[in-house]
Amino acid sequence: MRKFDFMGIEKKIAAAVASIIENESGQVIPADRIVLQKTRKDFEGDLTLVVFPFVKMLRRSPEHCADMIGKALAEKIEEVAAHNVVKGFLNLSLEKYVWLDFLWKNANNERFGLQNPAADDDLKPVVVEFSSPNTNKPLHLGHIRNNLLGFSVARILEAAGNKVVSVNLVNDRGIHICKSMLAWMKFGQGETPQSAGKKGDKLVGDYYVKFESALRKQVASIMEEKGVSEDEARKSAPLMMEAQNLLRRWEERDPEVVKVWETMNAWVYEGFDQTYERMGISFDKIYYESDTYLLGRDIVLDGLKKEKLLKKEDGSVWADLAEHKLDEKLLLRADGTSVYMTQDIGTARLRYEDFCPERMIYVVGNEQNYHFDVLKKVLIKLEEPYADAIHHLSYGMVELPDGRMKSREGTVVDADDLMSDMFETARKTTEELGKTADFNESEKKDLYHKIAMGALKYFMLKVDPKKNMLFNPDESIDFNGNTGPFIQYTYARIASILRKAGEDRLKLSELKLDASRMNAKEIALLKNLSGFGAVVAEAAAACSPAQIANYVYELCKEFNQFYHEYSVLNEPDRAVSDYRLQLAKLTSTTIKNSMALLGIDVPEKM
RNA sequence: GGCUCCGUAGCUUAAUUGAAUAGAGCAUCUGACUACGGAUCAGAAGGUUCCAGGUUUGAGUCCUGGCGGAGUCACCA
Structure with a gap:
């Protein structure tokens, strides 16, 4: 179809x-x-x-x-x-020769299906923002989907001929950061990741939890003593006041506070770096909100001067979006301070100035659909030249069998734990199958990691990004059927054939085959291969790695059927054998290239 | 309540701007190893595409109205 x-x-x-x-x-x-x-x-x-x-x-x-x-x-x-x-x-x-020509023209192209990176210096890049974590908690399952999606979309856009810049905007400041800082200052007794034997992001996350539980106790007793609502109790709780005070001191650059902030954030980054590396994720540029949170104010004030925005009696500044059938949206508080939207206005301009992008893609969960809708419309109202370049790549939530992850209920699936579990499953399964008898320790580790991440990444990327997805932690991710390891296995099997054939046979200078001898299975496979470039283009247009995943799965099924029915190296007719070898080679290249677009490595043996 | 998104086999899911008999995987059952690697392959069974209307030569897809679920509607980020 x-x-x-x-x-x-x-x-x-x-x-x-x-x-x-x-x-x-x-x-x-x-x-x-x-x-x-x-x-x-x-x-x-x-x-x-x-x-x-x-x-x-x-x-x-x-x-x-x-x-x-x-x-x-x-x-x-x-x-x-x-x-x-x-x-x-x-x-x-x-005519069958059409397919034979196709094979012969592409068999030696290692970048089959991928457009070459544009050399044109004038070509405007696409900026893809993803990940964007808070520095008060470790990464969890939701972040994994975000990271894998963002990374893959960046690769796909590149393969479709775009220049791509990957950026990460780290949320390293604000009241929630102050909460974990405060808890550490009060209860931490100088604890460090080293002394606790924990990753830095985990340690800081623990203090965030400590703050919340201490706060809950205060709130409960305030509610009982004064008979006020929970909301009110939260606002007046001493811990909350302290946290807000800490934020004020941070904004005033109080050296003591800044020092704690820097120390704790450094711990978190060290932890994040490990997690990113394990996930195979990287960025071209990292922005920090502590550098950008004041941006946007001037743009808003300028818009006010030009009467595109309006000021209320209390001095607060608003955008009236009635023309877009939306409400009024606050951009500056009465005391002149910014809100989140203001900052996003500023970072969009910054990004525009930094890269002059043709498009700016924000990989952010669908809970923020309204926010991005408003952001774009405010920028249109302000007549910013990059307003139309804004594109929100909205993805669905990752749900657990009993609903959303809730940190309060301890149902959050930690990213590191999940990767470790996957590694363990990969190790166990592989050893049970007796596949790694001749592997040394580091080769084993490398393989288990590839399989574990292949399973996890494929599992998350094969689903249409915009759809919510279900993750059941009790059923570990499958290795059979429509899975990453199935595809990796298909690749490894072909790799084995290519090894046996030897390099000399692979470098064929001439293909002597009468096209009439091509069978239906081979042609079906060639047809599939010929569609790869178009699939990449479609996946790029839709920002959907799922299309690549579905494609490569189909391709593997097709190859496995062919493989089962016909022999490559045992085929007595040398011309047919050579031709099938080239067919297998192009298939393996295509699998490898597809999987690379998903951020998945393929093993030569497994 | 307003707005947005979603609803496909028991479960997880696919189907380019509307196109042929809705396609897979898991789970269940049955077959295929003297092998270019069985993490594979072949087969069986499993569907009123939430419901009711409408547009069309043709609707899972578009429109209207229901039902069910999620998200959002903060001087939070």
């Missing part, structure tokens, strides 16, 4: 169809009404033309139209070998 464009044949046929219909009916049809798709498996053919859109102008039955167009195409285009008609569908079979 997927569209595929193979050496321009699709275009050639579409153009021919247009001229045939014009000749017959005298009417010109728009190109987008010519629907060519991959022929479904249960029908004979390679490409299918849907003729329903033309039956009215041709004034004949769908079958007649299809037959007429089919005959004309067979005459006009030499690559069209045969055609058949089912209802209103015209199935075209291409």
Whole structure:
């Protein structure tokens, strides 16, 4: 069903169809009404033309139209070998040599399906922001989805010919950061990651939890003593006042506070770095909110001066978005301080000045849909030149079987723990299968890591980003069926064949094969391979790694069927054997390249 | 309550701007190892695509109205 464009044949046929219909009916049809798709498996053919859109102008039955167009195409285009008609569908079979040519032209291209990085210095980049963690808590399952998505989308956009800059905007300041600082200052007794034997982000997270539980106790007793609501009790609780005081002191650059802040954040970064490295994630640039939180104020004040915004009696500044059917949105408080939106206005401008991007993609959960809607509209209102470049890549929540992760209920799935669990499962499964008898310790570790991350990444990326997804921690992620390890296994099996064949045989200078000897399975596989470039383009347009994942899964299934039915190296006819070897090679390249777009490594043996 | 998104086999999911008999995996059952690697392959069973209307030659997809779920509607970030 997927569209595929193979050496321009699709275009050639579409153009021919247009001229045939014009000749017959005298009417010109728009190109987008010519629907060519991959022929479904249960029908004979390679490409299918849907003729329903033309039956009215041709004034004949769908079958007649299809037959007429089919005959004309067979005459006009030499690559069209045969055609058949089912209802209103015209199935075209291409000459087999078309597929052989395709294989021969691409077999040695290691970057098959990937566009080369644009050398053009004037090309405007796409900025992809993702991850954007808070420095008061360790990373969890939700962050994993965000990181994997962002990293993969960046790779896919590159493969589609874009220049890409990956950025991370770290939320390293604010009241929530002060909470963990305060708890550490009060209860920590100088504890450090070293003394506690913990990763820094975990230690800081523990103090955040300590703050919350101490606060809850205070709130409970205040509510009992004064009979006030929980909200009110929270606001008046001494710990809350202290935290706010700490934030004030931080903003005033109180040296003592800044020192604690720097120390604790450094611990967190050390922890994050380990987690990122394990995940295989990196960035071109890291922004810190402590540097950017004051940005945006000037833009807002300027907008006020130009009367694009309005000031209320108390001095607060608002954007009226009634023209976009949205409410008024606060941009500056009465005391002149900023809100989150103000800061995002500032960082958008900063990013624009830093990179002059063609597009700015924000990988952020769908809980912030409204926020980004408003951000874009405020920027339009302010007539910022980059307003239209803003693109929110909104993804669904990761849910547990009993609903959302809740830190209060201790149901948060920690990123490090999850990766360790996956590693353990990979180790156990692999050892049970007895696959690593001849591996040394570091090779084993490397392999288990690849499999573990392959399973986890594929699991999370194969689902359409915009959909919520379910993660059941009790059922560990599968290694069979539609999974990362299945694809890795397919790759490893081909790698084994290629090793056995040897480099000399792989470097073939000539392919001597009569195309008539190609079988249906091989052609199905070649057809699949030929669609890779188009899939990359579609995945880039949709910012959807899931499309790559689904593609490479299909490809592996196709190859495994071929592999089961036919032999590559044991095939007695050398010409056929050589040809199948090239087919296997191009398949392995395509698997490797696809998986790289998902941020997944493939092992040569497993 | 307003707005936004989602609802497909028991479970997890696929289906380019509308297109043929809704496609997979897991789980269940049955087969295939004297092997280019069985983490594989073949087969069986499993569906009123939440419901009701509508548009269309054609609807899982578009429109309207319900039902169910999630998110959001902060001088939080």
